[in-house]
Amino acid sequence: MLRHKLHLLGMKDLDFLESLTTQVRRDILRMVHRVNSGHPGGSLGCAELFVVLYFNQMEYSLPFSMDGKNEDLFFLSNGHISPVFYSVLARKGFFPINELNSFRHINSRLQGHPTTHEGLPGIRIASGSLGQGLSVAIGASLSKKLNNDPKTIYVLLGDGELQEGQNWEAIMFAAAKKIDNLIAIVDLNGKQIDGSTDDVLPMGSLKDKFIAFGWQVYEIENGNSIPLLIKKIKLAKSNLGLKKPIMLLMKTEMGNGVDFMMHTHAWHGKAPNDEQLSIALSQNNETLGDY
Amino acid sequence: MKVYSNLGNNDTRSGFGEGLAELGRINPNVVALCADLVGSLKMQKFINENPDRFFQVGIAEANMIGIAAGLTIGGKIPFTGTFANFSTGRVYDQIRQSIAYSNKNVKICASHAGITLGEDGATHQILEDIGLMKMIPGMVVINPCDYNQTKLATISIAKYKGPVYLRFGRPSVPNFTTNDLGFEIGEGILLKPGSDVTIVATGHLVWEALEASIELKNYGVDSEVINIHTIKPLDEKIILKSVRKTGCVVSAEEHNFLGGLGESISGLLATNYPAPMEFVATQDTFGESGTPAELMSKYGLNKDAIIRKVLKLKKRT
Numbered sequence: 001m002l003r004h005k006l007h008l009l010g011m012k013d014l015d016f017l018e019s020l021t022t023q024v025r026r027d028i029l030r031m032v033h034r035v036n037s038g039h040p041g042g043s044l045g046c047a048e049l050f051v052v053l054y055f056n057q058m059e060y061s062l063p064f065s066m067d068g069k070n071e072d073l074f075f076l077s078n079g080h081i082s083p084v085f086y087s088v089l090a091r092k093g094f095f096p097i098n099e100l101n102s103f104r105h106i107n108s109r110l111q112g113h114p115t116t117h118e119g120l121p122g123i124r125i126a127s128g129s130l131g132q133g134l135s136v137a138i139g140a141s142l143s144k145k146l147n148n149d150p151k152t153i154y155v156l157l158g159d160g161e162l163q164e165g166q167n168w169e170a171i172m173f174a175a176a177k178k179i180d181n182l183i184a185i186v187d188l189n190g191k192q193i194d195g196s197t198d199d200v201l202p203m204g205s206l207k208d209k210f211i212a213f214g215w216q217v218y219e220i221e222n223g224n225s226i227p228l229l230i231k232k233i234k235l236a237k238s239n240l241g242l243k244k245p246i247m248l249l250m251k252t253e254m255g256n257g258v259d260f261m262m263h264t265h266a267w268h269g270k271a272p273n274d275e276q277l278s279i280a281l282s283q284n285n286e287t288l289g290d291y
Numbered sequence: 292m293k294v295y296s297n298l299g300n301n302d303t304r305s306g307f308g309e310g311l312a313e314l315g316r317i318n319p320n321v322v323a324l325c326a327d328l329v330g331s332l333k334m335q336k337f338i339n340e341n342p343d344r345f346f347q348v349g350i351a352e353a354n355m356i357g358i359a360a361g362l363t364i365g366g367k368i369p370f371t372g373t374f375a376n377f378s379t380g381r382v383y384d385q386i387r388q389s390i391a392y393s394n395k396n397v398k399i400c401a402s403h404a405g406i407t408l409g410e411d412g413a414t415h416q417i418l419e420d421i422g423l424m425k426m427i428p429g430m431v432v433i434n435p436c437d438y439n440q441t442k443l444a445t446i447s448i449a450k451y452k453g454p455v456y457l458r459f460g461r462p463s464v465p466n467f468t469t470n471d472l473g474f475e476i477g478e479g480i481l482l483k484p485g486s487d488v489t490i491v492a493t494g495h496l497v498w499e500a501l502e503a504s505i506e507l508k509n510y511g512v513d514s515e516v517i518n519i520h521t522i523k524p525l526d527e528k529i530i531l532k533s534v535r536k537t538g539c540v541v542s543a544e545e546h547n548f549l550g551g552l553g554e555s556i557s558g559l560l561a562t563n564y565p566a567p568m569e570f571v572a573t574q575d576t577f578g579e580s581g582t583p584a585e586l587m588s589k590y591g592l593n594k595d596a597i598i599r600k601v602l603k604l605k606k607r608t
Contacts, residue, residue, distance in 0.1 A: 126388050132357050135354045136357045137361060140365065143365030146322070146365070166354055166357065173351065173354055
């Protein structure tokens with residue numbers, strides 16, 4: 001529906017991003033199935049975001065450099081959705097696509113949760129223990145300001161993750177210190193391991209909270225829509241440099257693209273069996289070639 | 292061999308403040324962060340001279356550690372400052388994941404370590420921080436002994452690429468080391484040669500060890516005194532060489548005997564040169580309110596305690 005409104009993005013480009021997203025979903029499913037562990041639900045829910053950031057919106061160059069000077073940088077705070085991160089990095093050429101085979105296996109650079117420790121290109125911080133990524137992203141934002149580097153820092157947080165107190169230290173700091181080269185994105189899938197976020201620990205209106213803390217807040221009503229993501233990220237970018245940090249509240253569907261993984265928290269951290277994989281893959285046809 | 296004398300009392304945290312100010316002048320990549328303890332950490336001179344390179348984070352240590360990790364991306368060398376208790380135990384997981392496992396070039400600078408923080412009591416005293424930090428893979432752990440050594444250590448760690456825990460204290464204590472001793476991470480310093488016992492000391496206990504060494508002559512004990520300022524990586528050579536000569540060792544530190552310098556030395560000796568050993572350290576206890584001198588006496592962390600442990604050890608050998 002939104003396609004016709006996208007003046008700057010040609011149909012061909014959009015088709016490519018959609019095809020890539022489908023392939024990323026296949027990568028995620030095959031990775032967690034192969035090792036019979038990992039977190040497919042949140043990974044599938046954020047596939048469109050990663051594709052849009054790395055293939056459409058972020059400015060950076062390869063080969064990877066840790067310092068990323070004069071490049072947009074991305075940090076993943078909810079590290080358990082590593083499958084989508086790894087898939088998109090590999091598809092972009094940060095490391096060989098075949099390496100996705102090694103996910104969660106011994107002697108791999110693709111650890112269960114992302115780490116710099118094994119030297120995997122594309123990863124700038126370890127994450128997994130929740131609640132730390134926003135602080136790190138703020139530090140990187142300050143570093144860019146000190147270096148007169150005009151590029152942008154992106155960070156993705158889970159919604160359940162916001163129950164960690166460190167986030168609120170960081171949220172307070174970013175507004176107080178006018179960190180305005182930062183775009184934080186919250187994956188509002190409303191689910192965490194033990195159930196819905198409203199059941200586990202209701203957080204009230206995150207929008208009201210962030211506004212009260214002094215952030216600019218933009219809502220993405222459907223974070224699984226590539227055109228809408230592009231539109232809202234562009235909107236966020238146009239509001240950088242206004243002495244206020246930016247928060248994108250991105251509603252997604254956990255398990256998006258696989259019917260039986262959607263509308264439940266059951267697939268937060270569970271791998272499909274052979275039969276389930278087969279069904280899931282049949283709903284996401286190979287587009288750019290499996291690894 | 293040089294005989295060390297007190298050049299005048301000063302606090303080790305002022306050595307940190309002076310070192311940090313010096314770094315501000317010579318290394319444009321050095322930045323500093325503090326969690327509402329600028330005065331206690333003596334960071335004001337750095338801040339005055341480099342206001343754009345200082346970040347006051349408020350009472351939010353976890354956020355400070357994360358921001359420091361992020362600042363390294365782009366080439367900054369962050370020095371974080373707060374009390375040792377809030378620099379370690381409070382933020383263990385943040386240090387572990389965002390700094391150490393991520394191999395970030397952050398210098399965690401911790402004042403008011405140990406029991407000599409004094410009157411504030413056990414909520415603020417930490418006697419477990421060396422253990423906490425030395426157990427983290429890749430973390431360098433340094434506990435300098437006086438004002439001069441703390442200043443040199445502060446300047447030195449900026450040149451080292453990787454995470455460092457730098458521990459120093461609150462009270463004014465004898466300043467006795469001189470710049471010609473230098474400071475190399477991981478290199479112990481032989482302060483006084485002796486033949487009957489090796490005293491290996493770190494932090495505030497080094498001066499106490501030198502004082503004890505003088506008095507031990509009255510008991511007919513010729514003691515060797517080694518200053519280990521870097522607890523990790525441990526200077527194994529200097530310790531083994533000394534113990535091979537003296538045959539026994541007393542460790543001395545303002546820390547729990549579990550997890551401290553003494554524990555590292557005992558492991559070294561057990562696997563290389565088993566030798567009788569005694570520990571001058573707290574005995575698995577919290578501290579309490581009191582003056583630094585009262586506490587050091589009550590918890591067995593001073594010259595007299597070292598003498599007692601040396602004499603006990605000599606009875607065994």
